[in-house]
Amino acid sequence: MSETNHFRRLMLLWLGASAVATPLVVVVLGPSLPPGNGSAQASGHVTDNTVLLGMATPVFLLVVVYLIYAVTNFRQQPGAVLEGPAVRGDARVQTSWIVITSVLVLALAAYGTAELVGDGAGSGQGPNPAFAPSGKKLQVQVIAQEWAFTYRYPSYGGVETPHLVIPVDTTIEFHVTSLDVIHSFWAYQLGVKADANPQVDNIVFVKPTKQEAFNIRCSELCGIWHGYMFDTGRVVSAAAFQTWIRQQQAVFAPVAGYLPPYSTTYLPQPSGRGT
Amino acid sequence: MAKRLVGVVVAIAVFGALIGLYISVWATQLPGAVTAPTSGSGSAKTANLTLETVASIGPQYSPQHPNWVSYLVLSHGRWVHSTIFTLPAHSLVHVTLYQYDGDSGLRNPFLAQVEGTIGGVMTVDGKTVRAINPDDASHTFVVPQLGVFVPLVGVSSTAKNPCGYAPCGLSFDHHTITFSFRTAGKGRYRWQCFVPCAAGTLFDFGGPMQTLGYMDGFLDVV
Numbered sequence: 001m002s003e004t005n006h007f008r009r010l011m012l013l014w015l016g017a018s019a020v021a022t023p024l025v026v027v028v029l030g031p032s033l034p035p036g037n038g039s040a041q042a043s044g045h046v047t048d049n050t051v052l053l054g055m056a057t058p059v060f061l062l063v064v065v066y067l068i069y070a071v072t073n074f075r076q077q078p079g080a081v082l083e084g085p086a087v088r089g090d091a092r093v094q095t096s097w098i099v100i101t102s103v104l105v106l107a108l109a110a111y112g113t114a115e116l117v118g119d120g121a122g123s124g125q126g127p128n129p130a131f132a133p134s135g136k137k138l139q140v141q142v143i144a145q146e147w148a149f150t151y152r153y154p155s156y157g158g159v160e161t162p163h164l165v166i167p168v169d170t171t172i173e174f175h176v177t178s179l180d181v182i183h184s185f186w187a188y189q190l191g192v193k194a195d196a197n198p199q200v201d202n203i204v205f206v207k208p209t210k211q212e213a214f215n216i217r218c219s220e221l222c223g224i225w226h227g228y229m230f231d232t233g234r235v236v237s238a239a240a241f242q243t244w245i246r247q248q249q250a251v252f253a254p255v256a257g258y259l260p261p262y263s264t265t266y267l268p269q270p271s272g273r274g275t
Numbered sequence: 276m277a278k279r280l281v282g283v284v285v286a287i288a289v290f291g292a293l294i295g296l297y298i299s300v301w302a303t304q305l306p307g308a309v310t311a312p313t314s315g316s317g318s319a320k321t322a323n324l325t326l327e328t329v330a331s332i333g334p335q336y337s338p339q340h341p342n343w344v345s346y347l348v349l350s351h352g353r354w355v356h357s358t359i360f361t362l363p364a365h366s367l368v369h370v371t372l373y374q375y376d377g378d379s380g381l382r383n384p385f386l387a388q389v390e391g392t393i394g395g396v397m398t399v400d401g402k403t404v405r406a407i408n409p410d411d412a413s414h415t416f417v418v419p420q421l422g423v424f425v426p427l428v429g430v431s432s433t434a435k436n437p438c439g440y441a442p443c444g445l446s447f448d449h450h451t452i453t454f455s456f457r458t459a460g461k462g463r464y465r466w467q468c469f470v471p472c473a474a475g476t477l478f479d480f481g482g483p484m485q486t487l488g489y490m491d492g493f494l495d496v497v
Binding site: 145147160162179181224254259260 | 383388408424465467477480485486
């Protein structure tokens, strides 16, 4: 059998396997990919992960199909002791490989950039976000410290609370900072992850679309209790949020007078809070 | 040649196993748990936890780190160097805490409010308090999973009779702080101090702040 026949057979097998497996993977696995549909950004992540998986499936199949084909067709026959002819390279294969992989990577880079431009994709954009959604936004400050998160609501008198509750269908503008070492604010079901650096105001936008509880974790190794630096946040209706925030203002009234004025970052020294 | 190779491989394996053993023993070494005395039964069950905080644990309890700040717990009339306390589930815990250390201030003033205790209050030297001045905080007793936040007022820097090394007796300058909280279901709950009180370490949060047995530990709820 000639090499050309091998190549054609291999390509046909690969194309057949890809034609069957790729739609299956996208349709069956896609909807259940992380992080779910808790926010517009999280839904975007699911789409992104589906696209990535859809593109990775033919690549994975190419390797697997070739491996199986080689093992079954090119294995040493019983009694044969000679090695095959030396392979000196194939300009067509090499060029194709470079072109195809380059196109794939560049396409993914373009796709990722387009997604970021869209709504920030739930990632921290630093103090001067390049892509900010228009319209009304609710500011919530996330303050990390060893080893807990607390949250301030500047539009509600700067009240601080150990709980994170946000209203559904509202664009949230998180301002993430730290009072000591580097932490990372990860609201899993919302598709939000932003580093919490001392003296840095890291802004991230998210629009929750489902009333549900979501997991909050620190995703930056930050010391002995890093593994315990977790919390549960809640997305609630606008009315429930108003009720809750007023309760928080009442509950934490005793300490309100001791809080520094709202600031995007705070000096870490106990004697010099606020910037 | 083969024997030498086998010897080298065996030596490396033994050395690696010893390193692994050392690390695993070190990583799993915990202070002994102290069981709080209890009374009553069922939902009326109560536990009494008596603690003290000291500026320096001293050579008697910690020859390696005598100058580290620390908590101690009273067990059978004796101060024990442990931060793992065994408490009954769904019970009321009365805490009496003798605070001998000076103030160093909270990094986050929000933690100056008492929260999660019965009535949302504590008493400081008999006076009921809902919040303290964050700059006066010496330590905190915080169990995040139970929502318990208690700031501890520091002894004045002008105190005439401060305690040097643990154990500190009541004759030394101190504040007596009491509060009560309810435990939840069975489980292991971590607690910690939030005041950056480990002077000389990174962000004053190293050393005793990152070592079990000093400024943080577990509530083993059984």
